Amino acid sequence: MNDSAAKEPAINVPLALDNISIVLINTTHPGNIGAAARAMKAMGLSRLVLVGPADFPSGHATALASGADDILANARVVDTLDEALAGCQFVVGTSARVRGVSLELVEPKVCASQILDEAGQAQVALVFGREDRGMTNEELRRCHLQVHIPTNPDFSSLNLGAAVQVMAYELRMTQLARQGGVELPKTKQMTHASQEDMERFYQHLYETLVQIGFLEHSSHEKIMAKLRRMYGRIRPDRVELSILRGILSETGKFAKDSSAPSEEGS
């Protein structure tokens, strides 16, 4: 609120995202560049650097970007990784492979946290390798940290756009957690009624409510939606559901014994 405070900002997390560049090396398929741009924009990242892309600009990249055109238009295209990294103070490599002299290797969440720690006060590059063979040893040696997305050991093949999506997502979630955080809810241990049983119950409930004249045509959809939401929150087990249906059956018998309410057919 005063001048000196304005000169010494705390780590500004939205600003931090602006200090993160996504660097793609020798991308073969322009669609992957577009998908990366879309993933970036959806997660609040904006700075894309392309090292020797095979085909860019490209209509296919624009199509896959699906509206993230500004990311593509502002993308910096360079010939070498060193040009891409000039001015950066923290460089993170992504590679499924762990090679001879390996870097410190971290999970995406740990990586996102370290990147945001750095990006509050420095320029950070997050580097993705080629679709077919990732990053070379020489390129990984440019990095301070290597992130490993813990894929299925039997099928570690992650699409380039999907890898960018995962990392961009973790950066955004880490940013949001620093702004508030999310508590995990308690576990539930009931064996709930199946979806088919619930649909049969809703049908029975609906018929009974019409029968007793509670539902009128103008209101029934909204009321049924609210009843679904309530019973969805209850999540009855089979015994509880049979009690509820027993109540409906008895209500139906009572309604048949009485005269039909006149407003039903109105």
Next chain:
Amino acid sequence: MNDSAAKEPAINVPLALDNISIVLINTTHPGNIGAAARAMKAMGLSRLVLVGPADFPSGHATALASGADDILANARVVDTLDEALAGCQFVVGTSARVRGVSLELVEPKVCASQILDEAGQAQVALVFGREDRGMTNEELRRCHLQVHIPTNPDFSSLNLGAAVQVMAYELRMTQLARQGGVELPKTKQMTHASQEDMERFYQHLYETLVQIGFLEHSSHEKIMAKLRRMYGRIRPDRVELSILRGILSETGKFAKDSSAPSEEGS
């Protein structure tokens, strides 16, 4: 280890992933089905259900699956969402939109945790809507829970395959966290030397080590890689780097004053 224990297993997390179905409603682009299959397999999910896909099986889906052919081959294709959900006891909807009578709305991580709680003992469906307009109100009313991926408010457009990737990733990470977990590292507050300064230092270091006869041709690449890793771990600031370069300069002067070591040219 005995029969009664075998009858009462604790929640088995790898088994839990097998109890989760990914349900895609009326997918227009077969490439998105392939991308979803690849994302699923890379994260250890296997059960795909397609509700009235526009084009399936499709060569484009197979191409984008990039080896996750078994997921496509085993995909269950049905006409209605109710068929897809038959046998399921917990249904989660994904939608960027929040409508009139809204479900309980949770973040992906909370959602993944609830799904894994349920999937240890029940069948769970995670439902994704159409590329252009997501899920209908009628479809969301089939769900117990709605997950919202917190995208950039100014650009919430997430590709269908990317949305499947994010949720499959969170399910896998939650599974892995339950099997061990990851601690976040401490933050660093130094202003580090830039990448260009570090490259100049490595070049200076390399030349000096050759000059003093420390490096021989057969070993220099591996030793330089290890030196890079060590100095990368140090991450010197500019002052520290100038000290290191001063040492190199003085070493170089000493080496020039002495006779060149004979083994350098061998």
